Amino acid sequence: MTDEELISGIIDENQLYFKIFVDKYQSLVLNTCFHFTHNKNDAEDITQEVFIKAYQTIEKFTFQSKISTWLYRIAVNKSLNFIRDNKKRTIFKSLESFFSSNVKYNPPTEDTLAEDAYDDIKTQRLISLRNAINLLPENQKTAFILHNYESISYKEIATIMDVSIASVEGLIHRAKLNIQKNILKKIKKSKSL
C-alpha cells in the first residue's frame, strides 16, 4: 500500500488505514524520540503525541515532502518541547528539594539505567556520552541525532530542519567536536576528583 492510499484512507476516517500507518512508522518515531529523551517511557508518550498530531493535521499534508520527513519534523519538535518543559520541571524540582530537604535530586537521564549495572564501565561511558549530547545546542543535537542514529541524508535533514545542506554539514561537524569536548571535560573532571 502506498503512502498516498494510506493518507486518503486516514482522511476518510478508516481506522484500519491509521493502524497500518502507525505500525509502519512507529519504529521511526519511537527511536527518534528515544535518542532525544534517552528514556523509553518518555519516548513512548511523545510517540503517541506525534501520531495524534499527525492524525489531526493529515489533511494539510501536501505531499511536497516524504511522509517520513513530515513525521521526523513533528517528532523532533515534540521531543525538543518535551526537553524544554522537562528542564523547567527539573529546575523547580531541584529548588523544591533544596528548600524542603537535603535529599539529592537525580537527573532523569539516568532513570533508564538499572542501578545494579551502574558500576559497569560501559554504562558509565554511555551516561557520559548521553550527557555530552544533551549539552549540545538544539540545532546541533537535532542534526547529529538524525544523521548518526537515524542515518538520514544531509538533504533530508536540511528539509526537516528547514536549513541549507551546508548548514547541516556545519552543524554535524560542530556537534561532533562539542561532544568530544564535553566528554574530555568530564574525563578530566573525574580524574581530578
Added chain:
Amino acid sequence: MKTKLSHNTILKFYNKQLSHEEMKHVGNCIDNSRELKNILNELEATYHLTNEKERLENNPYLFMEISNKLNKNKNQDTSYSTYLQRVFRPIMALSLVLLTLYTGYSIGNLASENSQQFTTQTYNSEFYFNDLQLEKMETVLLIKE
C-alpha cells in the same frame, strides 16, 4: 615527565587535524605521559559508543493507546455538558464576583448611613441635653441682656 596539553590540542590530535610535525610532537608527549594516554583511551572508548545504534522494540499496544486518546479527545470536544461547562463557568464566576461586589457595596453603604444617623442623633441630643444642664439661669439672663 608531566606534560600538559590543552583540550583543543588533544582533540585536534584525536581527529588527526594537526600537521605532520605537530602530530609527531604531541604523539611523543602522549607516549611519555600515562595520564594523557588514559585520557585519550577513555575519550576514544566513550566516543566510539556513538556508533552503537540503540533501537527500541515496537510497542504492540501503541495503536490502541493512541485511538483511546483520540476517542477521549473527541468525546471531550463534542459532549454537551463540557460545552455548557465551558460557556457557563466563566459567566457564573463573573456574576458571582459582581454579586459579591454589589453586596459588599450595599452593606458598606448601609453601615455608613446608619453611623451618620446615629452620630447626628447623639450629637443633637447631647447638645440639647448639655445645654439644658449647663446653661444656668445667670447665663441665660446675661445673653438676653
